[in-house]
Amino acid sequence: MKKGKILSGIRPTGALHLGNYFGALENWVKLQNDYDCYFFVADWHALTTGYENTSDTKSNISNLVIDFLSAGLDPDKCNIFLQSSIKEHAELHLLFSMITPLPWLFRCPTYKDQLAQMTDKNITTYGFLGYPCLQAADILVYKANFVPVGEDQLPHLELTREIARRFNFLYKEVFTEPQPMLTKAKVLPGLDGRKMSKSYNNTIALSDSPEDIKKKVLTMITDPQRIRKDDPGHPEVCAVYAFHKVFNEEEVTEIENQCRGGKIGCVQCKRNLADKMLTYMTPIYERRQEILNKPEYVNEVLQQGNENATKIARQTMEEVKSAMKIDYNLF
Numbered sequence: 001m002k003k004g005k006i007l008s009g010i011r012p013t014g015a016l017h018l019g020n021y022f023g024a025l026e027n028w029v030k031l032q033n034d035y036d037c038y039f040f041v042a043d044w045h046a047l048t049t050g051y052e053n054t055s056d057t058k059s060n061i062s063n064l065v066i067d068f069l070s071a072g073l074d075p076d077k078c079n080i081f082l083q084s085s086i087k088e089h090a091e092l093h094l095l096f097s098m099i100t101p102l103p104w105l106f107r108c109p110t111y112k113d114q115l116a117q118m119t120d121k122n123i124t125t126y127g128f129l130g131y132p133c134l135q136a137a138d139i140l141v142y143k144a145n146f147v148p149v150g151e152d153q154l155p156h157l158e159l160t161r162e163i164a165r166r167f168n169f170l171y172k173e174v175f176t177e178p179q180p181m182l183t184k185a186k187v188l189p190g191l192d193g194r195k196m197s198k199s200y201n202n203t204i205a206l207s208d209s210p211e212d213i214k215k216k217v218l219t220m221i222t223d224p225q226r227i228r229k230d231d232p233g234h235p236e237v238c239a240v241y242a243f244h245k246v247f248n249e250e251e252v253t254e255i256e257n258q259c260r261g262g263k264i265g266c267v268q269c270k271r272n273l274a275d276k277m278l279t280y281m282t283p284i285y286e287r288r289q290e291i292l293n294k295p296e297y298v299n300e301v302l303q304q305g306n307e308n309a310t311k312i313a314r315q316t317m318e319e320v321k322s323a324m325k326i327d328y329n330l331f
């Protein structure tokens with residue numbers, strides 16, 4: 001017996017990098033064994049900020065599914081689907097938009113933050129303001145029990161719970177309140193020691209080839225105070241060391257000591273890291289090549305996932321419309 005229903009989504013905005021992977025996907029792969037999982041490509045969410053440039057959306061969607069599968073999501077264990085294939089997300093979003101007070105949306109911290117940060121895009125739109133309401137529909141249409149999210153998404157989950165309560169209060173107990181599932185995400189900095197981010201051009205993608213990974217590791221920023229091998233190092237400021245903590249747990253204490261004592265060179269330390277990373281990443285890369293050899297596979301996975309998701313979403317919408325007494329057909 002599975003321990004409950006889990007739902008989570010990722011926006012298709014380009015190749016997933018290791019920061020994204022360790023922030024979410026790595027955990028999903030474990031969860032699929034114990035929970036009834038629904039993982040989706042949040043393509044409508046991508047439009048809330050990216051409505052102007054949609055030329056890559058289609059390829060981003062299939063690449064994200066390939067990222068999911070190569071990371072180890074198994075369509076025999078979990079449901080992988082595309083948000084825009086399940087029209088019930090949109091229908092429930094519309095109904096929720098009727099009962100969600102505007103102040104709930106305006107006070108969302110992510111709304112204020114992104115509005116202040118994204119000065120290059122016009123996101124003073126209805127869709128952007130309402131995006132947490134769409135997210136509530138994503139979650140509640142499956143009556144998910146748990147939602148694995150990062151800390152930044154907690155306010156959205158709280159809003160989802162408020163919308164569920166408001167609906168249940170106004171009409172009838174249809175929705176269960178989902179719980180956030182916070183995971184201690186392993187934090188990987190970018191190659192330059194800043195946050196790993198596409199906009200800093202400091203990422204390693206899940207789809208990078210073993211050769212690319214090796215090359216990128218050799219460009220990583222280390223402790224700037226180490227010029228010669230016997231200079232005492234400060235691993236806490238070194239991106240390579242942060243990576244060792246994730247990929248090389250067995251040797252991390254030893255590396256720390258050797259670095260502080262000036263007993264290893266940075267190049268040697270990087271080569272060691274690259275080896276450990278390749279042990280981990282090569283199977284992921286090989287799975288990707290297998291998937292790329294089966295051109296119909298991504299479609300098949302999505303079709304099956306969409307079908308399973310649709311069944312639940314339709315059932316919920318029937319309950320919703322009946323609770324609201326708008327389940328009329330023809331007169």
Ligand code: TRP
Nearest residue numbers: 007008009010011042045135138
């Ligand atoms: N809001 C999430 C993000 O932008 C993606 C997302 C959309 C999501 N709907 C969701 C996550 C439902 C969890 C549950 O990254």
Ligand code: SF4
Nearest residue numbers: 223238240259266269
């Ligand atoms: Fe970083 Fe390793 Fe060099 Fe120390 S020896 S500064 S941990 S790369």
